[in-house]
Amino acid sequence: MHDIALIGAGRIGKIHAANLAANPRLRLTRVVDPFPDAAAAIAAHYDARVSTIEEALADPAIAGVVVASSTDTHLPYSLAAAEAGKAIFCEKPLDQDLAAARESAARFAALKARLFLAFNRRFDPNFAALQARLAGGAVGTLETLHIISHDPAPPPVDYVKISGGIFKDMVIHDFDMARWLLGEDVTEIFASASVLVDPAIGEAGDADTAKTILRTASGRLCVISSSRRSGYGYDQRIEAFGSKGMIRAQNQLETTVETWGENGAAADRFQNFFLDRYAVAYAREAEHFADILDGKTTPLVDFRDGVAALALAEAAARSARTGERVLL
Amino acid sequence: MHDIALIGAGRIGKIHAANLAANPRLRLTRVVDPFPDAAAAIAAHYDARVSTIEEALADPAIAGVVVASSTDTHLPYSLAAAEAGKAIFCEKPLDQDLAAARESAARFAALKARLFLAFNRRFDPNFAALQARLAGGAVGTLETLHIISHDPAPPPVDYVKISGGIFKDMVIHDFDMARWLLGEDVTEIFASASVLVDPAIGEAGDADTAKTILRTASGRLCVISSSRRSGYGYDQRIEAFGSKGMIRAQNQLETTVETWGENGAAADRFQNFFLDRYAVAYAREAEHFADILDGKTTPLVDFRDGVAALALAEAAARSARTGERVLL
Amino acid sequence: MHDIALIGAGRIGKIHAANLAANPRLRLTRVVDPFPDAAAAIAAHYDARVSTIEEALADPAIAGVVVASSTDTHLPYSLAAAEAGKAIFCEKPLDQDLAAARESAARFAALKARLFLAFNRRFDPNFAALQARLAGGAVGTLETLHIISHDPAPPPVDYVKISGGIFKDMVIHDFDMARWLLGEDVTEIFASASVLVDPAIGEAGDADTAKTILRTASGRLCVISSSRRSGYGYDQRIEAFGSKGMIRAQNQLETTVETWGENGAAADRFQNFFLDRYAVAYAREAEHFADILDGKTTPLVDFRDGVAALALAEAAARSARTGERVLL
């Protein structure tokens, strides 16, 4: 059993707390949050105690730290945890500032930090199966890739303003997926972004809809389709086109029930809330963290992956702004 | 080119006329119908002439006769055509009276009649592909079979009254499919029938809903599900369960278009009108008749098949009436 | 928190133990099994203690008893638990002997026993959604029902010999589903059963394949398709045909991944192990038991349901043996 401290008692912190508690190899013992009530609620529920960050990092019993606090604290808290010799489970993104993230790289490397950057989609059973089969040659050599990631509904404009923009906040998931699946470095990127969903998002200086093309050195191509509001639910799909076929992951439905009427057959709703859609992925993240703590594996997604995804997000945002392809 | 006479200028006669005309090996030259206007309309359209049956059968140029007249005339007209040495393309069913059909058997046999009994489902590309793969061992040895055949809407009660009952009029298609796919003689039958769709059908002495179990000597089992009104369109499906898997034919949709909304994905309507659903099957029937006339093949469905299906229909009706299994 | 005793530390007992432990309203405190090692393993894992039945029933802290022992003990242990005033969560079937079950009815009734008979399919999210929508009128008035329940592979013949036969051991699940969905008492039953999978099952006096037709007073019809070995995985489907459409629950797939090759698109495997397929159902059973213990609800499936399903199983077995319809 590894003792774990959780930093951040908000919505995503609660998810991680539940998965830590359910994992027989992990024990949540400390909860940190600027809002004492939020921390106290989780601590009480899981028999942990409310702490300051300093207390948590100073506790020699703590083996790992889950950083689920606000985005601007991901990097400093992760670094502090690394300095204290703790393994780190850090929510995405690493940071909104690529330069800052790059500056920290040497320090994390020097500390040989065990930092797991929790891009949940890599742990989704569907996408993980797709990746495994693709890597296993099920459709020959990968040529091109389509990633569709449309949210059911846009976040509040106040969130949009501090989000870092659609590419860093939302598409960053897909940049990580693209890197994972393409198996090669991205060398060029072009993005076209629009305000089609809500003018207020445009007034906030952001876009709500985008199509992005990534290109690798060998000429592999990846298209990412992004929307803050789909109109039909949470659309999370991948199609990987290879020399011998295509492999794809479809949306997850709430049930297998179909209704047949005069107008044809209707399937059930998509799983629309991201916490439902990725519930298994979050539990598998906790399991992966336990494996890291056990020394069984190294992080599937690490600091460099976080920096690389951020670099793509920044390049895409630049391309969308300038109308020019960006070389990486 | 084989000259063909069409007997019967009603709805199904028109379909056969169009397919005869479209087939480069067949030429519709004579049309017979008690209603001269109906015959004249088809004859004019396809450059044929209106005839009496006697004229058509006496014409040495006529190679084949399509019997698409009312059910009670199928047997006498087919027999007359056989006596005249013509090949016969006879609409289902052979007759409503099993005893009458059986009595004619010797005469048809003595004449070595080339009688093709046109059960359209055998010529449907989906069911034909299913049969071919099943026979080719795609799912090992056949064990059991499910046939679903639900009409979109019930016929008028006046038709029901002269239809011969649900088993002889409608389920007879499925008895033929069952015989074709089971590959063994049916030895037992049990049917349970209800009036659930329209009380007037019950008052007419018929049922509108039925489930039937067929059993062969080796213990293979077949379930047939029948309804005069589905509430969701024309449901024509088969599932064949074998020792190594299952093969099934699904419903045909009007297009491949899907609409995704908040409640999930909806496929397009089923092809609901039997003339649309089985359009290709009817064209293939004409092609098969041309093959028979060319001497390339013998009828895929012949007189004995027609008698056998009728025998099953009569047995099923008896079982439904008495509540007892009928041995064949 | 309700203290629970588990009787039976075998495969299904382990499942229930895990779900009891995961449920925040339940606490597994005692484990009973004739094999002390099996009981000890579970007890150690969940911080419970190994007990005799007498100890467990005598413990006033125990609020509920989970009976997951061998089938022949379901009835006596449930009765003993009822005498001790405990709520009961009893695995299916109630018993193999209909007469014995009926004899106990008065005693259970006199004790006002809170007995929950755990037919897992009622708690499957897919079947539960189907039932709710059907009951809500999504497809009008129910007319007929198809239940397909084919196992991936047959059990060992030694198990078959003591199983009570395919109808009491396996199809009993479907009899319960039929009763739940039909919404009316079954008045007639006809079954045809074969040995197609393994001759050894026939030599053991049982069948491995069956088709059964149930009929209600108003003429609703239900077909159940049963096989001990499908050849293609665990096939668990229901189609409910109503006056305004059809609603069905399809098989659950392991992932949403599809592979497209030259021969078309292939979906992923079915969830084939019943403990995977019904994992959520088992967790929901524990939740339902907690609701019963809290007094929030009465058992969704109770003693009378268990007797009724057993009566159908016995009637079906008789029909298959005699070839005659059985009236109930």
Add this chain to the structure above:
Amino acid sequence: MHDIALIGAGRIGKIHAANLAANPRLRLTRVVDPFPDAAAAIAAHYDARVSTIEEALADPAIAGVVVASSTDTHLPYSLAAAEAGKAIFCEKPLDQDLAAARESAARFAALKARLFLAFNRRFDPNFAALQARLAGGAVGTLETLHIISHDPAPPPVDYVKISGGIFKDMVIHDFDMARWLLGEDVTEIFASASVLVDPAIGEAGDADTAKTILRTASGRLCVISSSRRSGYGYDQRIEAFGSKGMIRAQNQLETTVETWGENGAAADRFQNFFLDRYAVAYAREAEHFADILDGKTTPLVDFRDGVAALALAEAAARSARTGERVLL
């Protein structure tokens, strides 16, 4: 009945000949081709006569001309037919040279030429249904569009060399679809193209794989995915994302047959040959031409559409070559 002359007796010419012959409003009377044997074969089959272009255009009985000859003759033959006052059914593309096409525009306009440019996809029942529902508001306001068009196998390299390149030869279909569905002019285009299928295509100066982004003035975005060889068949799909949902057209399968085995369910092959996949579309083109000849409608796709698609193809090719977005 309108008399029609066919220019071009190759593969696509044969298709059009068959559809002209099958259409009750059209009559194929003249066939023109530099290879007399090819022309003679079609003429003999449909009771037409072999002609020179001059003869065909001079024949006052000829109402329309189908131009299905080699691409470099589309424009001059169409112009000659227009000068002769004939209605024109011209195969795609209009020409490989945008400047040449633009130069002819004034002449075609002055002649008030009735030119129908036969982009077959617009007549596919699936895509046509998608367009009609989209235009009818089935998914609200269109925001973005995905068009996938992957061929089963690449053409011979000798064809590639004279094809005009992947954008003018193949993607031009999708540019026309995009224009049709977007409902707004395209103002920007970016394409990235690769040689992933066959190095010989690269040596011939062409690409075999491409992803293209189109953008309209209001910010609507369209992605086109192109491949000369899919590895899994003929992939022809469209997804249209609107403010209230998504509507898509899926691939057409050869039959509705599915095979279920241990690894899950497999659907049937895609319709892989374009003449099969678009058989109905070709017949509907002939029907549309008959409507034009009857004066019932104007061409759904006309000269300007042909020029516009060619302009997009040329811009896409330039973008792929330079790596820069092209403004239109």
